Amino acid sequence: MEYFVQQLANGLTLGSIYGLIAIGYTMVYGIIGMINFAHGDIFMLGAFAALIVFLILTSFFAGIPVALALLVMLIIAMLMTSLWNWTIERVAYRPLRGSFRLAPLITAIGMSIVLSNFIQVTQGPRNKPIPALVTDVYHFGDITISLKQIIIIALTAVLLTIFWYVVNKTPLGRAQRATEQDRKMAALLGVDVDRTISITFIMGAALAAVAGTMYLMYYGVATFNDGFIPGVKAFTAAVLGGIGSLPGAVLGGLLIGLIESLWSAYFTIAYKDVATFALLAFVLIFKPTGILGRPEVEKV
């Protein structure tokens, strides 16, 4: 039982990170209907920004409190990825908005290749380890929960609440939902569609930066190709939960995190990703639009 609860905690931590990335996928998909393949690499850029900021901070202010350092890392990483995602949308996706559906997918894949290779060229191909930032652990009986895990889960919960509020209760969220439903009609009714889409990309990127910073704090290492696997998993999570649905993305992320940690704990670690992907295929056979996705009604 203790073992199970322990794995549950690990799974929730991992799932939170996936969920944060998945929101970026699902929001962009919801609003312009494209798979933003480069989103995983935006997450990687966030982790690298946090890493570089950490190095600068520790070399200038040796005794800086960890909480402050984390906050600065988080904010700069968020600004950084927001600027990147904004630029990417302007340069690579916006010119193709009226084009056929596969065109932005190809530029997104191209962008993903560019971003990971850009970091490989500028920062080198080796693993970048940093010293452990948060080392406190708490014992509840036989269960050990680290402060890192608590931070990640709590931060995810807080951000999701803020996010949910923004999307459902503010004028910005209303503009987003209107753009999602009918872009042309929203534009006719005075919604600045371009601006709304840009803000959506920025929001997704900021969450990816949070995920990246948390990933760096949790594992203490970053590599140029870190974006791919978490990116694909988060995308899987978004689809599993029903792409376009915010709670679905988080649910999918948590589900995948749990499956991964429980499968590695009780079966073999080698096939954990196979289990995740097989589950995705299995769920989609019975619910072709994901767990919380709205069934697409296609009219002739």
Place this chain on the structure above:
Amino acid sequence: MTQPSALENSGLMMQAVKEAVFAGAVAFGLFILYVGIETYQDINNALVWRTRWGLLFSFVAIAAFGRFVVVGFIKPHLDKRKRAKAKAGIPEVTDHKGFFHRHFLKIALVLLLLYPPLSVMLAGTQGSLKYVDNFGIQILIYVMLAWGLNIVVGLAGLLDLGYVAFYAVGAYSYALLSEHFGLSFWVLLPMAGILAAFWGIILGFPVLRLRGDYLAIVTLAFGEIIRLVLINWTVVTKGTFGVSGIPKASFFGIWSFDVGAPNNFTKAFGLSMSSAYYKIFLFYLILALCMLTAYVTIKLRRMPIGRAWEALREDEIACRSLGINTVTTKLTAFAIGAMIGGFAGAFFATRQGFVSPESFVFLESAVILAIVVLGGMGSLTGIAIAAIVMVGGTELLREMEFLKHVFGPDFTPELYRMLLFGLAMIVVMVFKPRGFVGSREPTAYLKERKAVSGSFTKEGHG
């Protein structure tokens, strides 16, 4: 055309300067951390950093200058040309073709057939290896894969992001069956195709109900599952070590290319020992396989099944209401596409003599899909051109030794191969979203055949 007035011109320049400053500021923000600061490990293995202001400055300068030129000169020029074109009323696609255009395919085929002897003549027996193997065979493998994927994506409109899985199935089928049962290439080539087709159907069944992007992620997952199984099922596949010592293909069993064999090709003809002959043989083999793929694709497009694929791509609901069986239509598209991937895989295994899961990563699927889309989906010629430009172009980077003289001896052009590949994907898509060949030749027509613009065909929703 009237010359723009001086006032208009200075306004344009002002705008260009403004935009250039803005682009420079954005570039500064984008690159300050990643380019301006370099992280590396010092002697104690601790991660430290140093600044690279010079490099950062050149990035910012390039961005600003590039934007200035685009806004100030290129864009007004393009606009002017577009207006002139619209005034003259020249349609985008014309039926008027020059001699080269009309006989393009024949000329291309003759050139391909002459390519190996030409490279032997120009670069010598040993020197031709590079051109025949690294360029010729490499490009033709991608042409074949892209033509195979074209059946699934371009004709049937099913977005497949895991095509490399079938390539892997074909390669491992040949590698493992030849190792354990000692069967020859010519027996295993069709078998690899059939096994891959079988896997295509296995993938096809669960995804029959899925549409568009759901289909994309499941196919991606399928590709990853195959790769992960290849890595982890070490008893059979030897995991990441891969299968080595895969036998070479023989000349239909008449002549062998193994060095020790009594019926060795070079011995039989009294030629000097060289692997170049084997490579030339492989070149013609993959060329024949490509031609077979093209022939099958062209013929299928005129057959009921091909018409059903294209109808499915355009509108699935209309398809169903007209009584087309979408299940068999989708499954045959997956199976035939996969079979071609399997053939290419078996060829790849015999060419490399070694297969490992490393060769079948998602990036390969992405590259193949990119070639299909960049070529203009559905157009065989366009896809071949895209493969030559994208694969040949990146291979060319390996050869650019002279760049070392420009950028110093530490410069390795290979590092920038994928970076440039990705950039090329973006640039081509942004400027030619319909791909290199933007016109289609319909198979059904009234009275006379007319090419139509690619914009008239839809890519469909799975």
